[in-house]
Amino acid sequence: MSGCREIAPEDFAAAVEELAVRASLDLSPDVEQALARAAETESGPLARYALKMLLENARVAREEGLPLCQDTGMFHLFVELGEGVSLPCGYREAADAGLRAATARVPLRSSLVDDPLFDRANRGDNTPMLVHVEEGGPREGARLTLMAKGGGSENATRLYMLLPGEGPDGVLRAVLEAVRLKGAQACPPIVVGVGVGSDASGAVELALKSLLRPLGRRHPRKELAELEERTLSAVNSTGIGAAGLGGDATALDVHVEEAPAHIACLPVGVVICCHSLRRSSVEISL
Amino acid sequence: MEAAKGRGNGRGEIRVKLPISREERESLRAGDLLLLSGRMVTARDQAHRRLVELLERGERLPFRLEGETIYYAGPSPAPEGKPSGSVGPTTASRMDPFTPRLAAEGVAAFIGKGPRSAAVRRALREHGSLYLVGVGGAAALLGSRVRGIRAVAFPELGPEAVYELEVEDFPVIVGYDLAGGDVFSHLERERDDPDPPV
Numbered sequence: 001m002s003g004c005r006e007i008a009p010e011d012f013a014a015a016v017e018e019l020a021v022r023a024s025l026d027l028s029p030d031v032e033q034a035l036a037r038a039a040e041t042e043s044g045p046l047a048r049y050a051l052k053m054l055l056e057n058a059r060v061a062r063e064e065g066l067p068l069c070q071d072t073g074m075f076h077l078f079v080e081l082g083e084g085v086s087l088p089c090g091y092r093e094a095a096d097a098g099l100r101a102a103t104a105r106v107p108l109r110s111s112l113v114d115d116p117l118f119d120r121a122n123r124g125d126n127t128p129m130l131v132h133v134e135e136g137g138p139r140e141g142a143r144l145t146l147m148a149k150g151g152g153s154e155n156a157t158r159l160y161m162l163l164p165g166e167g168p169d170g171v172l173r174a175v176l177e178a179v180r181l182k183g184a185q186a187c188p189p190i191v192v193g194v195g196v197g198s199d200a201s202g203a204v205e206l207a208l209k210s211l212l213r214p215l216g217r218r219h220p221r222k223e224l225a226e227l228e229e230r231t232l233s234a235v236n237s238t239g240i241g242a243a244g245l246g247g248d249a250t251a252l253d254v255h256v257e258e259a260p261a262h263i264a265c266l267p268v269g270v271v272i273c274c275h276s277l278r279r280s281s282v283e284i285s286l
Numbered sequence: 287m288e289a290a291k292g293r294g295n296g297r298g299e300i301r302v303k304l305p306i307s308r309e310e311r312e313s314l315r316a317g318d319l320l321l322l323s324g325r326m327v328t329a330r331d332q333a334h335r336r337l338v339e340l341l342e343r344g345e346r347l348p349f350r351l352e353g354e355t356i357y358y359a360g361p362s363p364a365p366e367g368k369p370s371g372s373v374g375p376t377t378a379s380r381m382d383p384f385t386p387r388l389a390a391e392g393v394a395a396f397i398g399k400g401p402r403s404a405a406v407r408r409a410l411r412e413h414g415s416l417y418l419v420g421v422g423g424a425a426a427l428l429g430s431r432v433r434g435i436r437a438v439a440f441p442e443l444g445p446e447a448v449y450e451l452e453v454e455d456f457p458v459i460v461g462y463d464l465a466g467g468d469v470f471s472h473l474e475r476e477r478d479d480p481d482p483p484v
Contacts, residue, residue, distance in 0.1 A: 046317060046459060046469065049294070050421045053457065061372075061426035070362045070372040070425040070445075107371070109362035109445050120332065122444040152377045152399075152422065184473055185377045185400040187422035239472055243421045244400055245459070246472045276423045 004086050005286045007142060009094040012087070015282055016098025016129065017105070019146035020075060023280040024067045024106055027058040030215040031252070031277050038189055038242070038249035047247025051189075054242070054275060065106070069276045072108040073148035075099055076130045078212065080137035080145075085286060087133065095129040111151065132209075141285035145212055148278040153190065156182035156272040159200055164266045168227045171196060171268050172234055175254070178270040179235050184244030187274030191215065192235060192254040195269035197261035203269035210255035211273050224256045231256075242275075252277075294319035299457070305353045305394050311416050314460050316467030320418065321455040326355035326397070328449045330376055333440055334384040341387060348439035348448065352392035358399075360445035361435065362425075370432035373451070374425030375399040378417070382406050389413040397458055401470040410462055419461040419469065431456045 032055070039051035061068045077095055079087065088094070102108060103126045112127070113120040137143045158178040162170045175194060183190060195206025218225035232254040241247025252275065261267060294300075295317050302310065304324030314320070327349060329337065340347055358378055362371035378398025385396065386409035393415055399422035402410075410417055420428065432451050439448035461469050 045294075049319065049459075050424075053421045053424045053427060057424040057427040060430050064368070064426065064430060065365055066368070066426035066429050067362050067372040068426055069423050070360060070374050070429070071376070072362055107363040107365060109360065109371070111360075111445065122446070124444070150423075155377070180474055184470070185379060187399070243419065244473065245419070245469055274423055 004084055006086050006088045007284055007286065009088045009090055011284065012091055013094040013098040013101070015144055015284060016077060016095050016146065017101040019144060019280045019282060020099055020102035020148070021106055023146050023148050023278040024072055024102070024108055025061050025065060026280070027061070027068055028277070028279060031275070032058050034215045034252040035189070035275060038252065042242070042247050042249055044241050044245065044247025046245035047241035047243065047249065050243040050245055051249065067106060067108060068278060069150055070109055071150040071152065072111060072126070073150045073278065074112065074130065074154070075126060076132065076147045076149065076208070078145040078147070078209065079131065079133045080143040081133065081135055082137040082139050082141045085137065085140065085142055092128070092131055095131055096127040099127055099129045100125045138283055138285070141283055143281060143283050145279060145281040147211065150187070150274050150276065153186040153272045153274040156186040157204065158270045159204055160268040160270070161200065162266040162268055164264070166266060168223070170266070171227065171256070172231050174268050175231050175270055176234055176238070178272065179238060179240070179250065183238070183240050183250060183272070186272045187276065188240055188244060189242055189249040189252045189275050191252050191273045191277050192231070193271040193273065194231070194254065194256045195271070196256060196258045196266070198259040198267060199262070199265070200267050202259060203267035204271060205269070206257045206259055207269035207271035210257040211271065211277060212279060213255050215253045219256055224258065228254045228256050301455070304355050306355070306416065308414055311394065311414060312464055314416065314463055315465070316460050316463045316469045318460040320458050320460065322458060323454045323456070324452070326357045326451050326453065327438065328357045328359045328361065328373070328451065330358050330360050330446050331380055332443050332446045333448050334381050336440060338384045338387050341391070351388060354393050355395045355397065356388065356393055357397040357451065361429070361449060364435065370429045370435045370451070372425035372429040373432060374428050375420035375422055378402055385409060389415045401473055402462070407462055407468070411464055411466065414464060416460060416464070417462040418458040420458050428456060
């Protein structure tokens with residue numbers, strides 16, 4: 001392809017390794033600040049004790065080089081390619097090589113098994129990296145964002161196929177049901193990602209990607225920003241609280257994203273992340 | 287949340303030596319903050335399945351359950367020069383189908399995160415076992431309270447093997463006490479409180 005430049009596989013692998021190490025040890029400032037604010041205002045005594053422990057945990061992880069959570073998660077890599085930039089052949093192998101190197105270096109726990117239905121033998125290196133590729137990256141470069149997601153909160157994922165007429169209240173009810181069902185086991189205070197529209201798998205993917213948005217930043221569209229605020233209040237009024245111990249901070253934020261849907265459908269994906277929302281990002285320029 | 291009024295029931299953090307004696311178990315209340323010191327063993331999904339299978343077949347277990355403290359956790363490997371990696375609790379309810387059987391064998395305390403089924407709550411009281419709650423995701427902090435770690439059973443399971451941990455001032459909260467106190471009583475109960483069969 002003329003005029004199209006490729007990221008070198010070794011640069012790609014090295015960037016992935018650094019991102020995986022950083023995300024596992026160094027809690028993002030937006031998440032840490034949200035936890036600190038929650039700890040200051042929490043009225044539940046046990047929840048406050050838990051929130052303070054989580055802030056202390058972030059400090060110990062950073063200073064001692066210990067993973068924020070023993071469940072070092074399943075790894076997602078979101079690649080946004082700039083104009084005229086492409087990934088090299090074998091980019092999946094390069095991403096896996098970077099992840100394998102990070103797993104050995106920290107070291108991370110090997111949390112993935114083969115043959116999930118029968119043998120469940122540990123794979124030993126956390127591969128495969130789940131790679132999501134799209135356009136919209138910086139000019140003459142690419143933005144790589146890595147997210148590590150733990151299994152406890154992954155088990156709280158829900159997909160709802162609402163009636164198109166159920167509207168925003170239907171979305172709010174769906175989120176509340178998902179949170180009431182599994183929120184206490186998903187390591188609250190949680191972050192709730194909501195994908196509205198697309199098809200069933202697309203709604204879940206949208207919800208997952210919404211977790212990349214910095215905490216506290218509202219959707220640019222007013223109606224969705226309002227739905228986020230309203231859903232966050234409703235989730236926090238469940239009283240589940242940090243670690244499920246009863247309190248005001250059940251969620252740190254709710255993010256909603258939308259996409260075109262079929263005339264017959266209103267898919268709503270609810271992807272819940274624990275408080276240890278581990279992500280890190282880097283821009284590569286060519 | 288009767289039991290959890292005031293941080294740690296106004297008693298502050300209580301230092302407890304493992305294993306916790308029956309007498310001490312009787313005296314602890316839901317919401318008490320404990321700092322545990324001594325030895326405990328980890329066991330999670332696959333180790334539970336294997337332990338209960340051995341019990342069903344009447345075979346010898348790789349370690350004694352009576353008086354044991356079982357921690358639902360799969361540690362990350364220790365970095366070079368450190369005694370342990372990160373080791374926080376995993377979701378306790380996944381072990382619910384196995385817990386009544388292990389409580390009947392005399393396990394003194396289980397440590398995990400999140401609420402348990404009605405059947406587990408009943409079995410714990412019946413057999414005098416405590417459920418202690420670790421703060422999920424506080425794994426680096428909890429790992430820094432581990433002084434030593436070694437695999438004692440099923441090493442082929444990797445992070446799901448049974449590890450013996452030597453801990454010092456390891457913070458947990460009493461979840462269910464022996465008098466029926468429950469730090470999760472504010473949560474809505476599952477509609478039919480299902481207990482899937484083993």
